[in-house]
Amino acid sequence: MGLRSRLGRARDAWSSQLASVRASEVVDERTWQDLGDALLLADVGVATVDELLTVVRQRVGRDGVDDVDGVLGILKAVLVDRLGGVDRSLALGGQPSVWLFVGVNGVGKTTTIGKLGVREAAQGLSVVFAAGDTFRAAAADQLVTWADRAGAPVVRGAEGADPGSVVFDAVEHAASRGADLVLADTAGRVHTKSNLMDELAKVRRVAEKGSGTVTESLLVIDATTGQNGLVQARQFAEVADVTGIVLTKLDGSARGGIVVAVQDDLGIPVKLVGVGEGVDDLVEFDPVDFVEALFAVDVAA
Ligand SMILES: Nc1nc2c(ncn2[C@@H]2O[C@H](COP(=O)(O)OP(=O)(O)OP(=O)(O)O)[C@@H](O)[C@H]2O)c(=O)[nH]1
Numbered sequence: 001m002g003l004r005s006r007l008g009r010a011r012d013a014w015s016s017q018l019a020s021v022r023a024s025e026v027v028d029e030r031t032w033q034d035l036g037d038a039l040l041l042a043d044v045g046v047a048t049v050d051e052l053l054t055v056v057r058q059r060v061g062r063d064g065v066d067d068v069d070g071v072l073g074i075l076k077a078v079l080v081d082r083l084g085g086v087d088r089s090l091a092l093g094g095q096p097s098v099w100l101f102v103g104v105n106g107v108g109k110t111t112t113i114g115k116l117g118v119r120e121a122a123q124g125l126s127v128v129f130a131a132g133d134t135f136r137a138a139a140a141d142q143l144v145t146w147a148d149r150a151g152a153p154v155v156r157g158a159e160g161a162d163p164g165s166v167v168f169d170a171v172e173h174a175a176s177r178g179a180d181l182v183l184a185d186t187a188g189r190v191h192t193k194s195n196l197m198d199e200l201a202k203v204r205r206v207a208e209k210g211s212g213t214v215t216e217s218l219l220v221i222d223a224t225t226g227q228n229g230l231v232q233a234r235q236f237a238e239v240a241d242v243t244g245i246v247l248t249k250l251d252g253s254a255r256g257g258i259v260v261a262v263q264d265d266l267g268i269p270v271k272l273v274g275v276g277e278g279v280d281d282l283v284e285f286d287p288v289d290f291v292e293a294l295f296a297v298d299v300a301a
């Protein structure tokens with residue numbers, strides 16, 4: 001299934017916004033206003049919308065474009081440019097490599113790890129899951145379900161155990177088996193008085209204390225929280241040395257523009273996108289696919 005149908009609500013919302021832009025016969029102030037409103041409603045963010053439209057207007061003037069389709073074509077190109085040119089690969093290189101997943105509770109960390117673990121295992125990597133979310137026992141159980149599907153082991157601790165020690169054990173377990181990759185879950189909340197950010201910094205340090213190397217620190221953000229998610233994201237980015245963003249629930253968000261906002265605001269590439277709860281519902285973020293999917297016009301049945 002193409003990204004186009006999988007974007008679900010993000011696409012529906014954006015298409016209905018664009019419909020009013022497409023309806024205008026000439027490009028006038030109203031067109032620009034409608035386009036700006038559509039981008040804002042998609043959660044692109046005020047500053048970014050202004051910058052985007054300035055660039056689009058310049059090119060429209062330069063190229064003498066005078067029809068709405070031409071304007072939208074330029075907007076697409078500008079969006080692709082703005083999103084492109086960054087490395088989105090997930091780095092390996094440790095023995096084992098550790099990919100750490102951080103983010104507030106409920107954003108989709110455990111689900112993303114599950115999907116990714118199944119995928120990487122299917123591609124031949126030897127994977128170990130680390131149940132570093134010790135906030136509640138159910139978190140580890142959830143990870144075990146995914147690990148079973150991946151045919152990979154899970155290292156877990158007791159509820160309330162030190163997350164760092166669980167991740168450390170998982171890394172040593174992986175090293176002793178010659179495994180390639182540790183996927184480390186973390187909690188979005190903490191029991192102790194030490195705050196979440198301190199705990200994450202500690203987990204990260206401990207993950208590299210033995211034979212592991214943290215080659216990715218992935219911040220998971222829920223697209224349905226829109227611009228609010230950005231506020232939390234900034235905090236994480238400060239402590240966790242984030243190497244990439246996973247934007248989940250894009251299938252259920254009317255705010256596809258958050259992709260642009262996240263990358264612009266944090267300066268960190270969006271590497272993966274979650275488009276559902278199933279094992280196949282995690283896709284590599286591709287700017288061209290994404291922009292094409294958003295702007296595709298539905299063919300009337
Ligand atoms: N529609 C949709 N649902 C998703 C996606 N990713 C995760 N979910 C759902 O979101 C809910 C929360 O996901 P979890 O993976 O448990 O989130 P978490 O970040 O691990 O949450 P905590 O462990 O509480 O911090 C679950 O019901 C998932 O199935 C996605 O891309 N699309």
Ligand SMILES: [Mg+2]
Nearest residue numbers: 109110133139
């Ligand atoms: Mg979880």
